Amino acid sequence: MAIVEVAGLVKEFDSGKVRAIDSVDLATKEGEYLVLLGPSGCGKTTLLRTIAGLEQPTSGQVLINDTVVTHLPPRARQIAMVFQSYALYPHKTVLGNIVFPLRAARVNPQERQRKAEWAAGLLGIEHLLARKPRQLSGGERQRVALARALVRDPQVFLLDEPLSNLDAKLRASARDELKRFQQEVGTTTIYVTHDQVEAMGLGDRIAVFSQGKVRQIGPPTEVYDDPADTFVATFIGSPPMNLVPDGEKLVGFRPEHLLPATVLNGDAMRIELAVQRLEYLSGDRHLYGTATGIGEPTRVISRLPATVTEPVEPGQTYDFAVNRDKVRYFDAASGLRTTS
Amino acid sequence: MKAKIADRDGALAWIFLMPSVVYILALVAVPFILAVGLAVSDVTAGDPSFNFVGGKNFEAAFSDPVFWRSLGNTFLFTSVSMVLIVILGKVVANILIADFKGKWFVRFLVLLPWTTPVTLGAISWLWLLDSIYSPIDWVLRQLGFLAPQGNGSNMYWLGEPGLAMLSVIAVHVWRLTPLAAVIMMAGLVAIPKDMDEAARIDGAGWWRRMFEVTIPMTLPVIAVAALFGAIFTFTDMAVVDVLTNGGPNNATQVLTSWAFFRGIDGGDIGQGAAVALFLFPLLMAAAIAILRAVRKLEVH
Numbered sequence: 001m002a003i004v005e006v007a008g009l010v011k012e013f014d015s016g017k018v019r020a021i022d023s024v025d026l027a028t029k030e031g032e033y034l035v036l037l038g039p040s041g042c043g044k045t046t047l048l049r050t051i052a053g054l055e056q057p058t059s060g061q062v063l064i065n066d067t068v069v070t071h072l073p074p075r076a077r078q079i080a081m082v083f084q085s086y087a088l089y090p091h092k093t094v095l096g097n098i099v100f101p102l103r104a105a106r107v108n109p110q111e112r113q114r115k116a117e118w119a120a121g122l123l124g125i126e127h128l129l130a131r132k133p134r135q136l137s138g139g140e141r142q143r144v145a146l147a148r149a150l151v152r153d154p155q156v157f158l159l160d161e162p163l164s165n166l167d168a169k170l171r172a173s174a175r176d177e178l179k180r181f182q183q184e185v186g187t188t189t190i191y192v193t194h195d196q197v198e199a200m201g202l203g204d205r206i207a208v209f210s211q212g213k214v215r216q217i218g219p220p221t222e223v224y225d226d227p228a229d230t231f232v233a234t235f236i237g238s239p240p241m242n243l244v245p246d247g248e249k250l251v252g253f254r255p256e257h258l259l260p261a262t263v264l265n266g267d268a269m270r271i272e273l274a275v276q277r278l279e280y281l282s283g284d285r286h287l288y289g290t291a292t293g294i295g296e297p298t299r300v301i302s303r304l305p306a307t308v309t310e311p312v313e314p315g316q317t318y319d320f321a322v323n324r325d326k327v328r329y330f331d332a333a334s335g336l337r338t339t340s
Numbered sequence: 341m342k343a344k345i346a347d348r349d350g351a352l353a354w355i356f357l358m359p360s361v362v363y364i365l366a367l368v369a370v371p372f373i374l375a376v377g378l379a380v381s382d383v384t385a386g387d388p389s390f391n392f393v394g395g396k397n398f399e400a401a402f403s404d405p406v407f408w409r410s411l412g413n414t415f416l417f418t419s420v421s422m423v424l425i426v427i428l429g430k431v432v433a434n435i436l437i438a439d440f441k442g443k444w445f446v447r448f449l450v451l452l453p454w455t456t457p458v459t460l461g462a463i464s465w466l467w468l469l470d471s472i473y474s475p476i477d478w479v480l481r482q483l484g485f486l487a488p489q490g491n492g493s494n495m496y497w498l499g500e501p502g503l504a505m506l507s508v509i510a511v512h513v514w515r516l517t518p519l520a521a522v523i524m525m526a527g528l529v530a531i532p533k534d535m536d537e538a539a540r541i542d543g544a545g546w547w548r549r550m551f552e553v554t555i556p557m558t559l560p561v562i563a564v565a566a567l568f569g570a571i572f573t574f575t576d577m578a579v580v581d582v583l584t585n586g587g588p589n590n591a592t593q594v595l596t597s598w599a600f601f602r603g604i605d606g607g608d609i610g611q612g613a614a615v616a617l618f619l620f621p622l623l624m625a626a627a628i629a630i631l632r633a634v635r636k637l638e639v640h
Contacts, residue, residue: 176432
């Protein structure tokens with residue numbers, strides 16, 4: 001268990017032409033599950049690789065447990081990493097894969113065997129030890145990769161989109177497994193993903209990345225309910241937050257908070273919604289329409305939960321509303337949060 | 341609209357296959373059958389009339405001690421060259437994939453021996469290994485390893501049996517290492533970068549990564565490079581012919597050169613063919629081994 005910290009980290013590629021990481025400061029808590037979330041090309045994987053020691057930062061420091069490790073090779077950092085492809089050694093058996101880090105650390109054979117069995121038991125892959133990686137399913141490969149990471153007693157787990165190679169059905173159960181696994185071993189984990197569902201489901205905290213910068217860091221509820229800027233507001237949430245321009249600011253509200261006026265009570269902001277299209281998705285109704293009455297007429301989305309049974313037809317205009325405590329305001333020029 | 345010839349798959353298949361069929365028949369099958377026929381005949385340069393003599397040519401070849409010496413030399417040359425070609429080829433392959441300033445120039449230099457025609461390369465080595473004016477000897481003299489003049493001032497690279505063998509092997513290795521390097525480079529490039537990085541994270545040092553990850557993963561490619569190196573050494577006679585002519589005293593005589601001297605220079609075509617035919621089972625084994633290795637590559 002450890003605290004990983006990066007300070008003033010900058011990573012440039014192509015001799016300064018591309019700035020993948022743009023002075024990032026970030027620290028995990030002990031035993032925390034920190035998720036780095038962002039669109040592809042935002043620098044989150046580069047940050048993970050820099051923490052691992054596979055990339056050298058242009059400037060700035062990487063610290064693990066208050067020790068500067070910036071210029072140490074990966075093997076001196078006591079970290080374990082699970083790659084997107086899992087990177088299992090195809091010519092070695094599952095057991096050979098799992099004990100490889102122990103052999104590299106010159107652990108004696110009995111201890112190696114004991115640790116490998118312990119890790120395999122924890123992940124439920126004892127029966128696969130004699131197989132080769134190509135004989136395994138995607139989910140089994142992930143577990144082997146985790147076991148290989150686990151045997152070294154790393155201070156930190158680094159996971160680079162470990163679920164993206166699995167098919168959609170498997171992903172949900174694999175996600176659940178990852179979470180349970182981390183809770184069991186309690187090791188600090190940094191997890192990179194572009195999938196907000198994974199981030200919301202796994203993270204104790206989420207750091208939202210864009211263009212090499214951390215836009216916001218906080219627990220899932222905080223980044224969802226109180227986004228720091230319009231990027232976070234629209235990147236997280238599906239469908240994303242509605243943003244209605246109103247003079248120098250933007251009025252933001254989540255689709256699930258835009259409801260028929262009749263079902264809301266309390267202090268609400270009135271909105272006229274001209275419904276153009278309706279989608280019926282897993283019990284919810286998604287309404288696509290134009291909002292008027294609060295700033296410029298804007299295309300917005302409303303998500304009506306199954307519990308709201310008000311009849312809605314495309315082509316009609318309805319009285320909708322948003323509770324005032326659900327409304328968020330942003331500066332139109334900078335995109336940052338402002339107060340009302 | 342009428343179907344054109346380009347629409348008829350059956351006809352097209354034959355048209356496209358024809359050049360290679362003709363090539364294989366005319367330049368592989370016919371000479372091979374001819375060689376088998378000549379090996380059991382008494383055809384000589386002076387008397388080309390065909391008379392069947394059975395295994396007489398083989399008997400004559402086997403009873404000649406030079407044949408056995410050539411066979412032994414062939415195996416020695418081939419195995420030593422192959423090992424050196426693979427080891428040096430691997431080293432050069434690592435240089436070829438490395439990223440550094442001026443790498444195009446290094447790549448160019450590395451590939452040069454392979455692109456040079458064999459005979460031209462061998463002739464320049466003939467000069468480098470000259471008994472009196474060898475630049476290598478000159479360097480050794482300057483470094484004090486050889487006497488400045490008189491006795492012991494020259495190595496006679498191609499005149500001493502051991503040194504002659506060493507020289508021929510060295511030239512083969514020089515010539516074939518680039519080919520092996522390029523083949524192995526292709527194998528190295530195909531390894532996912534993740535593998536090496538995972539091994540680095542797992543705490544493996546350079547040697548462990550090389551011997552436990554890189555080499556096992558490129559083993560089929562290494563096998564292909566080794567077999568190509570072996571076949572090209574095994575079947576080559578230009579280097580021996582130019583450098584030593586099989587000498588001194590048959591110390592560098594190999595099967596190919598012996599077949600040539602017997603059959604073409606000596607005029608005993610039947611016996612030349614018999615000696616040459618002896619290469620066939622060995623080459624066939626090598627070809628099967630190559631195909632197997634390639635098959636293994638495809639499976640991965």
